[in-house]
Structure formats: structure tokens, C-alpha cells
Amino acid sequence: MTGTKLLPRLSPIGVDKCLSSLRDQTDGYFQPGASLDLRLKTYEAHVWYAASGGSVDRTLVEEIMGKVSDIAHHCGYPAPATDRKRSSFDKRLAAYFGQHPDLEGGELLRDDVWAFMACVLLQEFTIWRYSVEQKARFAGGIRNTFQRLWVRGRTLDLGPEYDKRWHLTGILSEDAMVQIFERASIASDARLSRAIAMAWETTADRIGRGKMEKVMRQATKLIRLRNQVIDLAYLPEEALTAEINAAFTQVTTEIASDADVTRVGEEQVLTADSPSQTSS
Amino acid sequence: MSRSYALPFLTLSDDVVGFDQWLIGDPGDPLFPISMQLEAWDYARDLQLDARLDLDFEAAVKALGMPDGENLKLAIVVNIGTGSGRFARRMQSAFKKVIEAPIEEPLIISLPVDSCNLSGRLLVRLEILLAEDIATDNPLTPRIAGSRLWSDTSNVHLEDGGDARFPMEVLSFKQAFQGQRQVDSPWYLHMRPGSPEADFTGSVRLYVNADHEIFAERVSKGDPVTLQTMLGDVMIQMCRSALEDEEARDTLNDCEEGSVGSQITGWLELAFPNMSIEDIHGLMTATPSAFHASLLSTADMGDTE
Known part of the structure; x- marks a missing residue:
């Protein structure tokens, strides 16, 4: 008998039911604090489990429900969510999901498990974090409210030996997170993802966070191309760090150089325009 | 390459x-x-x-x-x-x-x-x-x-055991069902009667008692007679439960694929070809032993080796 804990899965029809219930405020729309039994009963036609290979674990489901509720309340729920509250919620939840010993197996790689969490188990917190309008935050996938935080926690965890174990989950901008976690060729390799996150921080410290969006987009493009030619996962830590830092340095240099060219060009145009303005 | x-x-x-x-x-x-x-x-x-x-x-x-x-x-x-x-x-x-x-x-x-x-x-x-x-x-x-x-x-x-496989789990009944009537049973079907529209894999689960070591091993190895006996019992329980409930009986034919009702309908069609739900209900009431034996026969999956 295996120790795998099986979690409820929600079918795509169940996701549709959730979204239409939220829109029309029908039975699939729960009042905050609705019991687990009510939630399961309401969606019973659309909730299923793996047929075999592990044990259905209600205790784990209840624990997730309780812990996420605690974190949400700590972060200001049910008062309207501000950017700061959302950010704190994301960081704390990523840490919870990232280190939970029962939340690391193949079951957690399934979209329908996370669809259940966002639509049924943790519905009120999905609505609070985003809104009822954003389907992608309810359906399973990389944009699912909780799945994205689980992936971030699992990937960016520096390990218990670090004082600032969850540092990387808190420092990256949302755009930087998207560049890493919406590119499966990067996100599938945790070591590569962490190396990029660290290079992002180093570069942001050097040139300022405000300039990082363009740098990150071009750097990840460069790294993905590089990874097709060289297996970055094969490189030892030091060599990998050097490769990733080199990509960021190359991009910042090119962008700075482009900016210089543009500025010189604009100055030349201004200089050329000046006499005619004077003469007119 | x-x-x-x-x-x-x-x-x-x-x-x-x-x-x-x-x-x-x-x-x-x-x-x-x-x-x-x-x-x-x-x-x-x-x-x-x-x-x-x-x-x-x-x-x-x-x-x-x-x-x-x-x-x-x-x-x-x-x-x-x-x-x-x-x-x-x-x-x-x-x-x-x-x-x-x-x-x-x-x-x-x-x-x-x-x-x-x-x-x-x-x-x-x-x-x-x-x-x-x-x-x-x-x-x-x-x-x-x-x-x-x-x-x-x-x-x-x-293939991860979705629609095609019966939801089944081997566990110790002494631990899971301590003090309950089913603690010494070789198997236990967990289901909610009267919900034919519920998703089959989400609402039905067959527990096999790991404390009955020889039996659990036979199940794990796919022993045909053991599986036939156990699954035949499951079919009987589920079919009886649906046929005895008048409301559930009326909705069986309208249940969507993958639901409990659709699975029961499939078993009934196999065991009692060309018979209406009402006729099967009549057979179950009049000759329950023939009803049970028909379903047990249907559970014969042949030699799985």
C-alpha cells in the first residue's frame, strides 16, 4: 500500500458550474465558511478521485481549508484586498504549499486538483484574491490562484538551511514570476528557475526594479535559446550562475547601448530642428 | 535524433x-x-x-x-x-x-x-x-x-485510473473502521444511495480489507474468482439500491456518461439484455436469487493473466 494521499479533482464541467454559480449566485456559490460536507455535496457530480494508488485523505483537505483561511484572515480577509495584502497572501501561501510534506507528489501536478481547490474548497479566497470574473484563476493551470503559488513555493524554496528560505518568493515582480513560471522549459527545472530569480534580483539591485521588465523578457528568451544548445541543467552551480548572469549582463548592456543610440539620435534631431524653429 | x-x-x-x-x-x-x-x-x-x-x-x-x-x-x-x-x-x-x-x-x-x-x-x-x-x-x-x-x-x-477502472483502495479496516460493523468484512463498498447523477469515481469507493492478508493478496494479483465475487457483490448492492428507490429508478436512463446511474444502467443492460428497468425491478422483487446470480455472472472478467 502506498502513502500517496489522494485529493479531490474537479471536472471541467464542475469548473463551468462554479463560474455560472458565481455569476448567477446559485447553489455552487458558497457563503464564506461553508462546511466541507456542503461543498462536496454541492459539486458531487463533478468531483472525483484517482481510482487507485493511494488513500483519499479528508484530514489533509480539511487542513488545507483551515490553513488557507488562517493565512487569508491574517492578510486582511474579508476586508477588500489591497496590493500589499495580496502580495502578503501570495508569499505566505507559497511558503505553506512549498514545504508541506504531503503536497509534493504527482497528484499536485494535476490541473483538476487545483480546480477543486479554487472552485470548491477555497472559493471565497479565490474571489477575494482576484474576482469572480477571472476564469483562469478558478480553472486548473498555471494561472490558477493556488496552483501558481504551489509551483512558486516548490520551485523557489532555497531550503530549510537558509535563514531567508522564502526570500525568492517575495522579491520578484509579478512580471518576473510570469516570465519564469509561464515558460515550462524554464519552470520545469527548479535549479534553473532559482538561478534566474537570483540573477533578476542582482540585476534589479544594480539597475533598478523599474527597468527590469524588458531586461527579464529578453534575458529569459536568451536563456531558453541557450538551453536548446547547452543543457543548463548539467552545469554545476557556479557555472550555471555564471551562464545566467552573463545573459542578464548581455541584455542590460544591449538595452543601455540602444538607449544611448536613441538619445544621441534624439539629440541630433533636436539639434537639426533648432535652427528652423528659430528661423520661423 | x-x-x-x-x-x-x-x-x-x-x-x-x-x-x-x-x-x-x-x-x-x-x-x-x-x-x-x-x-x-x-x-x-x-x-x-x-x-x-x-x-x-x-x-x-x-x-x-x-x-x-x-x-x-x-x-x-x-x-x-x-x-x-x-x-x-x-x-x-x-x-x-x-x-x-x-x-x-x-x-x-x-x-x-x-x-x-x-x-x-x-x-x-x-x-x-x-x-x-x-x-x-x-x-x-x-x-x-x-x-x-x-x-x-x-x-x-x-493511464491513471480514470473512467476505465473501479475506484478501489486497500487499507486496514482495524485502523479505518475501528468499532464499526464492517471492521471484519473482507471488503466494504462506500457509496451514497439515491445519487445516480453523481460522478462515479467521485462518489463510489471500494475498500479492501488489508487485515485479511490472503484475500487482499488475491485481489492485488487479480485472482478471477475473488474479483468476480467481490465486484458481483458491488454490482448487486448498487443495482438494488437504485432499483429500490423509485425516484432514482426513474432517472437512471437520463444519467450522463461517467455518473453512478450510467454505470448501473450499463451493468443492468449486460446482465438483463432487452429488459426494461421496470421488468428488471419486477424480476428482482419476484426472484431475487436469479437477479443476484445474473449480476454475479456478469462480473465474470475471465482470466486476467
Whole structure:
């Protein structure tokens, strides 16, 4: 008998039911604090489990429900969510999901498990974090409210030996997170993802966070191309760090150089325009 | 090896690398060639992957345009990925070996795979990489450690016990149902009567008592008579429950595929072909033993070996 804990899965029809219930405020729309039994009963036609290979674990489901509720309340729920509250919620939840010993197996790689969490188990917190309008935050996938935080926690965890174990989950901008976690060729390799996150921080410290969006987009493009030619996962830590830092340095240099060219060009145009303005 | 892009250096052809295919199966059992689909997989079924890889080292030195006096070091690496989507969602290193001289016998790669970490697919990527940096003036010779020289990728869809398999779990009843009436039963069907529209795999679960060791072992090994007896009982319980409930009986034919009602309807059609729900209900009431025996006969799955 295996120790795998099986979690409820929600079918795509169940996701549709959730979204239409939220829109029309029908039975699939729960009042905050609705019991687990009510939630399961309401969606019973659309909730299923793996047929075999592990044990259905209600205790784990209840624990997730309780812990996420605690974190949400700590972060200001049910008062309207501000950017700061959302950010704190994301960081704390990523840490919870990232280190939970029962939340690391193949079951957690399934979209329908996370669809259940966002639509049924943790519905009120999905609505609070985003809104009822954003389907992608309810359906399973990389944009699912909780799945994205689980992936971030699992990937960016520096390990218990670090004082600032969850540092990387808190420092990256949302755009930087998207560049890493919406590119499966990067996100599938945790070591590569962490190396990029660290290079992002180093570069942001050097040139300022405000300039990082363009740098990150071009750097990840460069790294993905590089990874097709060289297996970055094969490189030892030091060599990998050097490769990733080199990509960021190359991009910042090119962008700075482009900016210089543009500025010189604009100055030349201004200089050329000046006499005619004077003469007119 | 096939790629949708050209690498900017010389690589190894299939003539230099001797590799046929991966063999996959249950640890300790004979393995079979890997294919695109693996049936009857679940988290409890750990896997074994074996392969033989041969390498003509001298031919590789020539193929890569190695400079005189430079020692070629090649890394044989295997990465295993899982998770659905175009790319695997999680890739992990499973094997690494550096070769720096001709090998006398093919390299045997034998990898145990822990299924609890798999989900939906098993991707196995075998690659030969440049193991260390090389100093060379030849612009076509790979120079940087990690350069991809040859690869083979197998992608297996894991059938993970969705619609096709009965939701079943082996556990200790002494622990799970302590003090309850079913504690000494060899099996126990957990279901909610009167919900024919509920999803079958979500609302029905058959528990097998691990405390009955011999029985549990027979179930695990797929003993035909044991399975027929147990599943026949399950069919009887579920069909009776639906037929005795007038409201459920009326909705059976309208239940969607994958629901409890649709599964019951399927069993009834197999056991009582060309009979209406009302006629079957009449048979169940008038001759319950014939009703039960018909369903037990339907549960005969033949020899599963």
C-alpha cells in the first residue's frame, strides 16, 4: 500500500458550474465558511478521485481549508484586498504549499486538483484574491490562484538551511514570476528557475526594479535559446550562475547601448530642428 | 535524433551511438519495450526503466572534429519528466555518467522510477553531452560543457485510473473502521444511495480489507474468482439500491456518461439484455436469487493473466 494521499479533482464541467454559480449566485456559490460536507455535496457530480494508488485523505483537505483561511484572515480577509495584502497572501501561501510534506507528489501536478481547490474548497479566497470574473484563476493551470503559488513555493524554496528560505518568493515582480513560471522549459527545472530569480534580483539591485521588465523578457528568451544548445541543467552551480548572469549582463548592456543610440539620435534631431524653429 | 533546429556545432549521428529503445515494466518482472501508452498505472505501481547504450568512442572523436592531444569526455545523462502539457512540468536528473575512453561493453542503464512523483506522463530523455570545456580553433567543434550532442526522447502517457477502472483502495479496516460493523468484512463498498447523477469515481469507493492478508493478496494479483465475487457483490448492492428507490429508478436512463446511474444502467443492460428497468425491478422483487446470480455472472472478467 502506498502513502500517496489522494485529493479531490474537479471536472471541467464542475469548473463551468462554479463560474455560472458565481455569476448567477446559485447553489455552487458558497457563503464564506461553508462546511466541507456542503461543498462536496454541492459539486458531487463533478468531483472525483484517482481510482487507485493511494488513500483519499479528508484530514489533509480539511487542513488545507483551515490553513488557507488562517493565512487569508491574517492578510486582511474579508476586508477588500489591497496590493500589499495580496502580495502578503501570495508569499505566505507559497511558503505553506512549498514545504508541506504531503503536497509534493504527482497528484499536485494535476490541473483538476487545483480546480477543486479554487472552485470548491477555497472559493471565497479565490474571489477575494482576484474576482469572480477571472476564469483562469478558478480553472486548473498555471494561472490558477493556488496552483501558481504551489509551483512558486516548490520551485523557489532555497531550503530549510537558509535563514531567508522564502526570500525568492517575495522579491520578484509579478512580471518576473510570469516570465519564469509561464515558460515550462524554464519552470520545469527548479535549479534553473532559482538561478534566474537570483540573477533578476542582482540585476534589479544594480539597475533598478523599474527597468527590469524588458531586461527579464529578453534575458529569459536568451536563456531558453541557450538551453536548446547547452543543457543548463548539467552545469554545476557556479557555472550555471555564471551562464545566467552573463545573459542578464548581455541584455542590460544591449538595452543601455540602444538607449544611448536613441538619445544621441534624439539629440541630433533636436539639434537639426533648432535652427528652423528659430528661423520661423 | 531529430530536432526542429540546427545546432551550431558538430554532433553525433545514430551511427556512432548504439541505442535501440527503453524497456519498461514492474520491478522484478520481465520488462517490455516502451510505447506511447502505459495501461493500469497508478501512484502505487513503481516502474523500472532499462536501456543499453553503445558508443563508438573513436568515431565520436572524429565526428566532433576533436583537436589532437585533447581528451574527449562525454556525459551520458538521463532526465525524467512528468506532468501534462507540451513540456513536462517537472524534470529531474536520474542518471549521469562520464565516459572518457572507448567502452568495451555497452553501458547498461537501469533506473527505478518512483510512481508517486509521476502525473499523467512519463518523459524519458537520454542525452549525450560534452562533459568538459574543450580548447579548439575548429569553429565547428563543440567547446562548452553541456553542449547537446545526441538525444533520444520517449514520451509515455500514463493511464491513471480514470473512467476505465473501479475506484478501489486497500487499507486496514482495524485502523479505518475501528468499532464499526464492517471492521471484519473482507471488503466494504462506500457509496451514497439515491445519487445516480453523481460522478462515479467521485462518489463510489471500494475498500479492501488489508487485515485479511490472503484475500487482499488475491485481489492485488487479480485472482478471477475473488474479483468476480467481490465486484458481483458491488454490482448487486448498487443495482438494488437504485432499483429500490423509485425516484432514482426513474432517472437512471437520463444519467450522463461517467455518473453512478450510467454505470448501473450499463451493468443492468449486460446482465438483463432487452429488459426494461421496470421488468428488471419486477424480476428482482419476484426472484431475487436469479437477479443476484445474473449480476454475479456478469462480473465474470475471465482470466486476467
